[in-house]
Amino acid sequence: xxxxxxxxxxxxxxxxxxxxxxxxxxxxxxxxxxxxxxxxxxxxxxxxxxxxxxxxxxxxxxxxxxxxxxxxxxxxxxxxxxxxxxxxxxxxxxxxxxxxxxxxxxxxxxxxxx
Amino acid sequence: xxxxxxxxxxxxxxxxxxxxxxxxxxxxxxxxxxxxxxxxxxxxxxxxxxxxxxxxxxxxxxxxxxxxxxxxxxxxxxxxxxxxxxxxxxxxxxxxxxxxxxxxxxxxxxxx
Numbered sequence: 001x002x003x004x005x006x007x008x009x010x011x012x013x014x015x016x017x018x019x020x021x022x023x024x025x026x027x028x029x030x031x032x033x034x035x036x037x038x039x040x041x042x043x044x045x046x047x048x049x050x051x052x053x054x055x056x057x058x059x060x061x062x063x064x065x066x067x068x069x070x071x072x073x074x075x076x077x078x079x080x081x082x083x084x085x086x087x088x089x090x091x092x093x094x095x096x097x098x099x100x101x102x103x104x105x106x107x108x109x110x111x112x113x114x
Numbered sequence: 115x116x117x118x119x120x121x122x123x124x125x126x127x128x129x130x131x132x133x134x135x136x137x138x139x140x141x142x143x144x145x146x147x148x149x150x151x152x153x154x155x156x157x158x159x160x161x162x163x164x165x166x167x168x169x170x171x172x173x174x175x176x177x178x179x180x181x182x183x184x185x186x187x188x189x190x191x192x193x194x195x196x197x198x199x200x201x202x203x204x205x206x207x208x209x210x211x212x213x214x215x216x217x218x219x220x221x222x223x224x225x226x
Contacts (some may be wrong), residue, residue, distance in 0.1 A: 004157070033213065042201060042216035043158065055211050091157055098211055101146075105157035 002027065004094050004106035012112045013082050021077040021109045025094030032075040033103060034067060037089040049075060050098070082113045117141060117204040118217035125223050126196075132189040134220050136202030139183040147178060148203040148214065149187045151196075158201065161187065192224045 005024040013019050025032050030051045035043040048056040049069040060067065064082075069075040079086055089110050093103035119137045126132040138147060146165050150158040162169055162176045164185070169176040175188040189196055199219040205212050 035214075035216075042218045043214075045213045045215065048211060048213060056208065056213060059213075089155065093157075101163060102160050103214065105150075105159070107157050108155070 004092060004104050006090075006092055006106040006109050008109060009107060010110050010112070012114060014114055015083060016081050019079040019082050019086070019111055019113075021079075021090050021092075021111070022074040023077070023092035023094075023106060024074040025092075026104055029094035029096050029104075031095045031098060031100075032069050033093045033095075034075075034077050035091045035093070037091065037108075039088075043091060046077075055098075079111075082111075084113050087111055087113045117145075117206070117215050118202045120200075120202050120217050120220045122218070123221040123223070125225055126189075126192045128194060128224055128226050129191055132187075132192040132196065132222060132224070134187040134189075134200050134202075134222065135184065136186070136217070137184045138202070138204055141182055141204055142207075143182075144207055146205040147176070147182075147185050148205055149174070149176065149200060150203060151198040151200045152219070153195075153198040161200075163205075192222075194224050194226060196222065197224045198222060 007022050032049045034046040037043045046059040047067045064080045066078045089108045091108045093105045095103050148163040149161040152158045162174050164176045178185045199221050201216050201219045203214045
């Protein structure tokens with residue numbers, strides 16, 4: 001049973017470009033969570049999605065960031081017009097249901113903005 | 115805003131018990147305490163969780179004080195592979211959904 005998969009593992013973008021980060025949850029999981037980790041800091045919650053729905057986006061920056069989890073395919077975190085401050089590790093996690101006890105994390109995507 | 119505070123770093127001798135403390139004085143009655151660890155900037159790995167009672171699994175034990183304002187994660191026989199950042203997390207409930215609020219973590223170094 002494959003775990004949570006994220007790609008790419010490393011992504012380099014110039015300022016002003018767009019970054020697309022993908023997350024495939026564990027098989028059978030329909031709940032996805034995105035977190036951001038700045039260097040030497042803990043993970044910060046960004047957004048929680050269920051298939052085709054955004055449930056909680058209280059941690060998402062108001063501009064340039066969006067997330068989706070379509071009926072088919074992976075969840076996508078999209079960052080438009082990236083700036084140097086967006087450089088971070090982005091982790092996604094999945095769970096089988098909203099109140100299941102454990103979230104399973106992927107290996108992360110390390111975004112570097114030059 | 116983090117709901118937990120942890121020491122920044124700790125050392126532990128290999129083979130000894132590692133006791134990692136966490137304060138969560140503002141925790142609400144229905145909020146669980148979770149522990150995850152992160153090795154070499156990989157994705158966090160689940161360790162254990164609890165609400166009121168002490169918990170034990172194959173990896174660790176979790177001791178929660180009676181007033182629930184603090185807890186301690188215990189790794190009974192630390193090995194070099196346990197060197198990692200350990201996060202004490204509060205799972206916050208909001209309108210039927212849940213999210214993790216991570217603290218800044220404790221960097222545990224297990225010494226040979």
